[in-house]
Amino acid sequence: MVDERGQGAVSQEMPLVRETRLDNGMRVVSLDGDFDVQSDVAVFQVRLMTGTALDGELPGLGNFTTAMLSRGSAGKTLDQIAEELDGLGATLGFGAGRLTIDGTTKSLRADADTVLGYLAAALRQPDFPEDQIEIVRAQMLSGLRQAENSTRAMANRTMREMVYPPGHPFHKRASGTPESVAAIDRAALAEFHAATFKPEGAIVAAAGGIEHDEAVALVAKHFGDWQGAPPPIEIPPVEPPAELRRQDGTLPGKSQADVAMGLPSIHRGHDDYYALSVANLIIGRFGLYGRLGESVRERQGMAYYAYSQLQAGKQLGLWVVNAGVAPENVDRAIESIIAEVRGFNEGGPTEREFADATGSILGSLPLGLETSGSQAATAGDIVFHELGHDYLRRYRSIIRALTPDEITAAARRHLDMDRLTIAVFGPE
Amino acid sequence: MNLDIAPTAAPLIRHELDNGLTVMIRPKHGAPIASFWVWYRVGGRNEVPGITGISHWVEHMLFKGTERLPAGEIFRRVSAAGGTLNGFTWIDYTTYFETLPIDQLDLALEIESDRMINARFDEEEVASERTVIISERQGNENQPTFFLSEEVNAAAFRAHTYGQGVIGHLSDLQAITRDDLFRHYQTYYRPNNAVAVLVGSVDPDDAIARIEQHFGEIPPSPHIPAVRTVEPEPQGERRVTVHRPAPNRVMMMAYHAPAASHPDVAALNVLDALLSGGRPFSFGGAGGTLGRSSRFYRRFVSTGLAASAGTSHALTIDPYLFSVSATLNPDTEPEEFERLVNEEIERLQQEPVGDAELARAIRQLQAQWAYAQESVTSQAYWLGSLAMVAPQRDPDTYIDEIEAVTAADVQRVAQSYLSPLRRTVGWLVPS
Numbered sequence: 001m002v003d004e005r006g007q008g009a010v011s012q013e014m015p016l017v018r019e020t021r022l023d024n025g026m027r028v029v030s031l032d033g034d035f036d037v038q039s040d041v042a043v044f045q046v047r048l049m050t051g052t053a054l055d056g057e058l059p060g061l062g063n064f065t066t067a068m069l070s071r072g073s074a075g076k077t078l079d080q081i082a083e084e085l086d087g088l089g090a091t092l093g094f095g096a097g098r099l100t101i102d103g104t105t106k107s108l109r110a111d112a113d114t115v116l117g118y119l120a121a122a123l124r125q126p127d128f129p130e131d132q133i134e135i136v137r138a139q140m141l142s143g144l145r146q147a148e149n150s151t152r153a154m155a156n157r158t159m160r161e162m163v164y165p166p167g168h169p170f171h172k173r174a175s176g177t178p179e180s181v182a183a184i185d186r187a188a189l190a191e192f193h194a195a196t197f198k199p200e201g202a203i204v205a206a207a208g209g210i211e212h213d214e215a216v217a218l219v220a221k222h223f224g225d226w227q228g229a230p231p232p233i234e235i236p237p238v239e240p241p242a243e244l245r246r247q248d249g250t251l252p253g254k255s256q257a258d259v260a261m262g263l264p265s266i267h268r269g270h271d272d273y274y275a276l277s278v279a280n281l282i283i284g285r286f287g288l289y290g291r292l293g294e295s296v297r298e299r300q301g302m303a304y305y306a307y308s309q310l311q312a313g314k315q316l317g318l319w320v321v322n323a324g325v326a327p328e329n330v331d332r333a334i335e336s337i338i339a340e341v342r343g344f345n346e347g348g349p350t351e352r353e354f355a356d357a358t359g360s361i362l363g364s365l366p367l368g369l370e371t372s373g374s375q376a377a378t379a380g381d382i383v384f385h386e387l388g389h390d391y392l393r394r395y396r397s398i399i400r401a402l403t404p405d406e407i408t409a410a411a412r413r414h415l416d417m418d419r420l421t422i423a424v425f426g427p428e
Numbered sequence: 429m430n431l432d433i434a435p436t437a438a439p440l441i442r443h444e445l446d447n448g449l450t451v452m453i454r455p456k457h458g459a460p461i462a463s464f465w466v467w468y469r470v471g472g473r474n475e476v477p478g479i480t481g482i483s484h485w486v487e488h489m490l491f492k493g494t495e496r497l498p499a500g501e502i503f504r505r506v507s508a509a510g511g512t513l514n515g516f517t518w519i520d521y522t523t524y525f526e527t528l529p530i531d532q533l534d535l536a537l538e539i540e541s542d543r544m545i546n547a548r549f550d551e552e553e554v555a556s557e558r559t560v561i562i563s564e565r566q567g568n569e570n571q572p573t574f575f576l577s578e579e580v581n582a583a584a585f586r587a588h589t590y591g592q593g594v595i596g597h598l599s600d601l602q603a604i605t606r607d608d609l610f611r612h613y614q615t616y617y618r619p620n621n622a623v624a625v626l627v628g629s630v631d632p633d634d635a636i637a638r639i640e641q642h643f644g645e646i647p648p649s650p651h652i653p654a655v656r657t658v659e660p661e662p663q664g665e666r667r668v669t670v671h672r673p674a675p676n677r678v679m680m681m682a683y684h685a686p687a688a689s690h691p692d693v694a695a696l697n698v699l700d701a702l703l704s705g706g707r708p709f710s711f712g713g714a715g716g717t718l719g720r721s722s723r724f725y726r727r728f729v730s731t732g733l734a735a736s737a738g739t740s741h742a743l744t745i746d747p748y749l750f751s752v753s754a755t756l757n758p759d760t761e762p763e764e765f766e767r768l769v770n771e772e773i774e775r776l777q778q779e780p781v782g783d784a785e786l787a788r789a790i791r792q793l794q795a796q797w798a799y800a801q802e803s804v805t806s807q808a809y810w811l812g813s814l815a816m817v818a819p820q821r822d823p824d825t826y827i828d829e830i831e832a833v834t835a836a837d838v839q840r841v842a843q844s845y846l847s848p849l850r851r852t853v854g855w856l857v858p859s
Contacts, residue, residue, distance in 0.1 A: 040798040070717050079730070082720030087788045089706065089795020091716040106714050108795055135732070287507045288500065304563075356508035363510015363529050370459045371712055371802040 481596015
């Protein structure tokens with residue numbers, strides 16, 4: 001039946017990443033190979049090497065700047081741009097992370113040139129119109145109010161503020177505070193943009209019905225004369241606490257408690273990444289959320305949800321557990337979660353868990369390469385994390401080479417439950 | 429207006445098994461994957477008071493164990509193969525799918541053919557699922573707008589079962605028995621009430637042979653109950669008010685609209701795009717900034733009157749609703765807002781839309797169409813859902829109908845369907 005999972009019936013060779021570097025330091029990348037999407041669609045994803053880690057004294061500045069990019073640029077208003085983009089059925093999307101800010105286009109293939117032009121204008125020459133600034137400010141403040149009213153958001157935020165101490169670039173919230181968001185003005189937005197939105201090191205991933213050379217030509221056309229390097233972003237490592245620490249809080253009018261548990265972890269380039277990923281998959285992700293889901297939710301009925309994530313970033317990582325629990329069960333649920341992880345560290349995966357987890361990673365590979373959007377994101381990620389242009393061809397053998405012992409060892413090294421940071425928010 | 433889009437992929441292959449199972453296959457080579465769906469023509473529409481919510485519950489039960497596969501095993505096997513899966517229930521249908529590497533296609537065929545006929549409906553699983561379904565209903569109730577749409581639906585349909593929704597009344601969910609569920613399953617989960625859809629890197633003849641092998645022995649039912657009631661023509665506007673704790677006032681106006689088989693739906697689709705942007709046809713559509721030039725965005729969102737405002741149009745078996753909804757900002761007067769919405773609708777009825785604006789709306793739909801072709805899952809969803817609600821329609825030519833819509837068509841359907849006499853107006857009032 002399923003004893004050949006991911007083993008080889010897939011005869012197509014995985015694609016390679018093709019990369020061309022422009023003189024201004026931008027890197028145009030795409031996937032080359034049999035997964036050619038016979039597509040009428042074109043996607044560009046520009047990843048700039050700036051992020052909310054550069055917010056400085058105004059938390060929320062990076063997010064605010066990013067939200068303004070689509071709201072007027074190069075002398076055109078939001079209304080004008082909307083009319084032109086809607087007329088092509090094309091969209092732009094923008095997102096801000098700690099280390100990168102992305103701008104993405106999605107359009108019909110024939111309109112790729114025009115639409116990339118709009119993206120270039122948005123990234124290079126945003127106008128920051130005052131009326132739009134007030135609209136975004138209102139939206140961000142509304143979002144903050146909602147988060148303050150969410151046990152889940154509060155638990156996660158509190159946990160992170162403990163894990164990353166004051167002064168650390170990740171300590172302050174990327175979404176800002178009511179005070180900081182109120183204080184951001186046009187000058188601050190323009191300054192953040194002028195200082196940090198630079199082409200050097202930016203990754204432009206192209207996918208869809210666009211050939212690599214054509215993509216290079218288009219990027220050169222719209223971005224080639226852009227110069228400059230962004231300020232470097234250095235994220236200092238953090239140590240987990242010497243022993244488990246926990247902070248509790250309450251909110252009015254709630255019936256459920258939310259638990260957030262965090263442990264500083266490895267970055268993407270670490271040798272243990274693959275083994276720890278598989279361990280995490282088994283502990284808290286596979287199927288209906290792995291052992292955590294099975295034990296804490298299904299068997300004991302204590303949690304509405306419980307899952308884990310390994311957030312392995314470019315420089316730093318964080319291992320996180322989130323659970324939604326009936327308030328009377330909080331302590332028992334936390335104990336149960338910790339016990340499950342300790343149990344895994346002790347005994348490792350079962351044969352079936354190992355086969356299921358590795359099978360799922362191997363089998364899902366082609367599913368993640370189906371659309372223009374996913375191809376662009378994959379190409380961009382491979383280059384961002386410096387995984388090598390032949391990464392997709394090596395990936396299967398990396399996974400197949402893993403052994404249950406290695407997985408257990410990685411878990412033991414990196415999932416020390418004695419040094420967790422826990423935050424709980426529940427009803428009053 | 430000519431659009432430079434390549435013709436949609438490979439031709440669609442249709443086949444019918446002797447037991448009545450309709451099979452639709454679209455080869456799509458590229459990534460070595462396939463998406464397999466089985467659609468059953470049963471949903472909220474087929475329910476009656478006393479068993480509302482039963483179709484959705486049956487859907488849950490189909491993940492809770494067959495004779496061959498214990499509860500949870502379907503999920504585990506598909507995940508272990510690297511695939512994704514899901515099921516969902518709507519007013520017109522219930523559907524299940526797996527998207528997985530092509531060499532695992534048999535797994536999908538096994539799962540779907542097995543649970544079409546062999547689901548166990550264990551008493552224990554039924555009991556545990558009752559709690560889950562009721563929790564789901566309560567989760568919906570956490571959103572005050574859920575109450576609004578329930579009330580508007582119920583008021584809009586005084587006769588047809590569409591007024592019941594899908595999740596079901598709490599009292600029904602508390603009372604439904606294992607035998608009720610099993611009877612519902614046996615009545616509607618039959619090959620002659622189902623459509624199987626396969627999109628992926630397949631050879632059609634081989635695929636048909638394998639589907640025949642897995643499904644061919646399943647016996648048809650001599651009688652699938654029909655839905656008889658036709659909603660009578662509305663005799664005037666209806667109004668409902670819902671008082672719930674909520675941050676903002678929300679308005680929902682629902683106009684009686686034609687069924688998917690009606691020739692006017694393409695024009696309504698374009699009207700929808702004019703008012704609030706071209707919506708995705710399936711998965712993988714464009715959202716984001718699309719639609720910011722639409723009439724509703726400009727008149728209500730850009731101006732700060734509403735946090736959001738939109739329209740919605742669905743393809744359904746029987747005549748359903750064209751909805752207009754908006755979440756008002758705190759300072760906006762509801763009566764004034766209604767007046768402005770009426771003005772926008774009247775404008776559509778009185779003035780033919782200009783060429784450029786019409787072209788913009790149609791272009792958004794053409795682009796959304798292209799976006800929906802990219803993934804096997806997305807293509808299969810479109811094929812199956814249209815086969816459910818309008819089997820006589822050709823899934824490949826609906827976009828041609830949209831492209832052919834004229835300003836006169838838009839004006840005509842606005843006049844025919846968006847009359848105040850044909851609508852139900854609901855307001856959510858924060859309490």
